[in-house]
Amino acid sequence: MHQDILEVLVSESQIKEITEKLGKQLTHDYAGKNALFVGLLNGCVPFMSELVLKIDTHIEIQFMAVSSYHGGIKSSGDVKIKYDLNSPVQDRDVVIVEDIVDTGATLKTVTELLKYRGAKSVKVVTLLDKPSGRKVDFIPDYIGVTIPKKFVVGYGLDYNEYYRNLPYIGVLKPEVYTK
Numbered sequence: 041m042h043q044d045i046l047e048v049l050v051s052e053s054q055i056k057e058i059t060e061k062l063g064k065q066l067t068h069d070y071a072g073k074n075a076l077f078v079g080l081l082n083g084c085v086p087f088m089s090e091l092v093l094k095i096d097t098h099i100e101i102q103f104m105a106v107s108s109y110h111g112g113i114k115s116s117g118d119v120k121i122k123y124d125l126n127s128p129v130q131d132r133d134v135v136i137v138e139d140i141v142d143t144g145a146t147l148k149t150v151t152e153l154l155k156y157r158g159a160k161s162v163k164v165v166t167l168l169d170k171p172s173g174r175k176v177d178f179i180p181d182y183i184g185v186t187i188p189k190k191f192v193v194g195y196g197l198d199y200n201e202y203y204r205n206l207p208y209i210g211v212l213k214p215e216v217y218t219k
């Protein structure tokens with residue numbers, strides 16, 4: 041285990057089971073819909089890459105880069121679009137792929153934006169849900185696992201852009217971000 045990690049919350053094998061289960065559900069729910077899967081960079085990368093390989097129906101994949109944490113452990117609440125979609129969402133069934141829903145600010149903003157742009161439906165699949173972190177009302181449609189109110193890293197999630205490459209979800213030792 042990495043020296044800056046206090047405990048592992050979701051192991052590599054648990055993540056594998058989760059992505060397989062979600063992949064099956066999404067395959068069933070989006071069969072024949074030509075859905076547009078939108079990954080939110082940077083955090084979505086490991087989850088998105090594993091999830092889409094488990095989806096056995098015709099889908100398009102695109103990305104958006106959205107950021108509100110600016111590296112730290114606290115959301116600024118100000119969600120910035122740094123890189124936008126390359127495909128129109130008008131009349132498409134859209135599925136946003138995310139690593140975590142915490143305050144809810146990111147997903148609420150992006151969901152509303154894609155609906156405003158004319159998407160036929162907008163759903164959210166997230167690996168982690170931290171409902172105790174909510175500052176705005178938001179309920180994801182597909183949830184991998186619900187976690188407690190702790191700052192986590194790994195499997196795409198960062199602190200100051202580091203730890204994204206850990207193959208598990210771990211709690212960061214508080215001394216790492218308080219020093």
Ligand SMILES: O=P(O)(O)OC[C@H]1O[C@H](OP(=O)(O)OP(=O)(O)O)[C@H](O)[C@@H]1O
Pocket residue numbers: 080081082083084106107108109110111115138139140141142143144145146147197198
């Ligand atoms: O529910 P919220 O409080 O809005 O938090 C969730 C968002 O915050 C993180 O992204 P971040 O802004 O850190 O960008 P990143 O994906 O590049 O790390 C995470 O990947 C989600 O996109």
Ligand code: HPA
Pocket residue numbers: 109140142143190191192193197198199
């Ligand atoms: O717990 C978290 N860890 C890393 N990034 C995050 N973005 C929102 N919540 C978190």
Ligand SMILES: [Mg+2]
Pocket residue numbers: 083109111197198
């Ligand atoms: Mg981040």
